[in-house]
Amino acid sequence: MWFKQLSFYRLADVVDQAALTAALERRPFQPCMGLDWFSEGWVPPAGHLDAPVYAGRGSLLVSLRREDKVLPxxxxxxxxxxxxxxxxxxxxxxxxxxxxxxxxxxxxxxxxxRAFVRSGRTLAYIDNNRQWLMVESATASKAEALVSKLREALPPFPAALPRTQLAPHAAMTDWLAAGEAPGGFELDADAVLRDSSENGAQVRVSRIDLTADEIRQHIATGKHASMLGLIWNEKIRFQLTDSLQLKRIQFLDVLQEEASQAGDDRESLFAATFLLMSEELGELVSALVEALGGLEDSQQHKEAA
Missing domain, CATH: 1.10.287 (Helix Hairpins)
Known part of the structure; x- marks a missing residue:
């Protein structure tokens, strides 16, 4: 259940649970058969569930399954x-x-x-409280494929990639130059710095103090940050990319212990994990957007109560 990567989209409005459930039930996953190269459709988000939508405190969890024929x-x-x-x-x-x-x-x-079949699924949830669509993928094509399937099921389903006032690469570069990140964020120990010139030289650093002089020297020579390791509120470690995606997300022990205390059976543990994860990721994304100067005016709207 703990998301390991994230692409997120701005929603124009809240999504009705009953309408979404009915729409996805009309498009269930069917195995890839015959001459089909692939098949995809909606499945329950967990083995103990029957419906294609799981609801928890204003968030709607869905799962898109895909099978591909493997024929080299x-x-x-x-x-x-x-x-x-x-x-x-x-x-x-x-x-x-x-x-x-x-x-x-x-x-x-x-x-x-007769070909072998490779299967996988993509989890996503709709945060109706903050009006985000959160997709567990840092691959643009995979995330967009899920959004497209939601549009097919519940048109027009207006979801757009977030556009912030500050470009992520510029903000990350400024944070490195200052030796600190704003708000509840702190610099972690890995980054990728790229030269904006034609040769596109790249420096990847790992397990290093990002406040060190050598990092600022790279920035002084014209390199900008295309990826930056961050820690949010001592709860979540992740890598932020210049395309505003989150990779290598780690929910730190304090959160996992809190979820595990909710119960021993899988139903209660699933419910507690989803509620905790969706709440913390929602707060993280809101804080991250704020650190990037907020959304552009066209994407701002009042959050749901």
Whole structure:
């Protein structure tokens, strides 16, 4: 349940639980069959749940499952080569390019139903209190795929990437230059610094004091921060990227112990973990946006009560 990475989107309005549940129930996950290369659909967020939406204190948790057929190009090529050799040996003629392409299509169709399947899921939750969509992915394409499926299920589902007053790379660079981060944030021990010139030189540092002179020297020579390790309120450690994504999220012991005290069975532990995680991540994102000067005017609206 503890998210390890995060992409977040600004929502234009609150999302109704009943409408969302009904919409996702109409689009359940179906296994990848026959000649399909992939399939995706909505599943319950946990094994003990039946519905595709789990609600907890103003947040709605969902899970998108995807299956992909695994059929490497090298395997198809080997089968095509064997078939071409068989035809040439039997019919004593050369197989032309167009015939090879037709053989490739035919053999691909023959192999697809027998291909291995790779499956995975993406968790996300809608924070109706703060009007954020939180997706457990720091891969833009994967996060956007989930948003697209939500738009298909519940159109128009207006969700937009956050646009802050300060660019993340500029703010992170300023924090390093000052040797401290604002608000409840503190510098951790890893960062990536990039040269803005054409050669794009990059310096990656790990397990180092980010207030050291050598870090400020890199900034003085024109490098800017594209990733910065931060700790929020001594509760959550993470890496912030210049695309405003959170990677390598670690919920520190104080939070995990608090969740574990809620009960021993999986239902109560799941509920406690989700409530605690969604509340803390929501506060972290709000604090982070504030540290970046707030949202642009077009994305500001009154938070739900």
């Amino acid at each position: 190009a090298s395997v198809i090529r080997d089968f095509v080569d064997m078939k071409v050799q068989e035809i040439e040996d039997k019919e004593l003629r050369k197989v032309g390019r167009k015939e090879k392409l037709a053989l490739k299509e035919q053999l691909t169709d023959d192999l697809l139903p």
